Amino acid sequence: DAGVTQSPTHLIKTRGQQVTLRCSPKSGHDTVSWYQQALGQGPQFIFQYYEEEERQRGNFPDRFSGHQFPNYSSELNVNALLLGDSALYLCASSGLTSSDEQYFGPGTRLTVT
């Protein structure tokens, strides 16, 4: 049983570009959450997707957008990249029940130059 998978592992982009990160949830999970983790910091919640809709959103600008597909996989898109967007982006999956544990993927390391 595969856990949460993310692609790519590493990515280097230039300021102003756009990036798309991908996540496949753990088998049986239908809810995907995205987190941003800057170097030396704890993860910060970006948003959560369930039934192909954004259900919750953290304090991130509209440059951060997402999508969830019918197979529950998800994408995180970031437009107009800034140097400050350099971080580890973590995807977590769970069931929608609020007591369900979240399972995290290995992350995508984004570097903006």
Added chain:
Amino acid sequence: SQQGEEDPQALSIQEGENATMNCSYKTSINNLQWYRQNSGRGLVHLILIRSNEREKHSGRLRVTLDTSKKSSSLLITASRAADTASYFCATASAPYGNNRLAFGKGNQVVVIP
């Protein structure tokens, strides 16, 4: 807003010793969770303690929760070199539940063989 906040410590201990780290938070919670992260990779769930629990054990881990002080501690007994990692506490609060966690900044633990 970030709720879980560890005392930002860098612990360096000898193998076999105990490691203790603390976490404080600001608002009412449903539960508090501890995660481990190795070398900037994905997060591994260690233990969850609910707001109506005061202490919980899992193997060599012991977690305490004091809701009156809004604080928690994680004790790792008989540490091993493999315990070298960053440890984060994360809180889940109503109405968001487990699908939106607020993480602290983490504690870096180095266990010297």
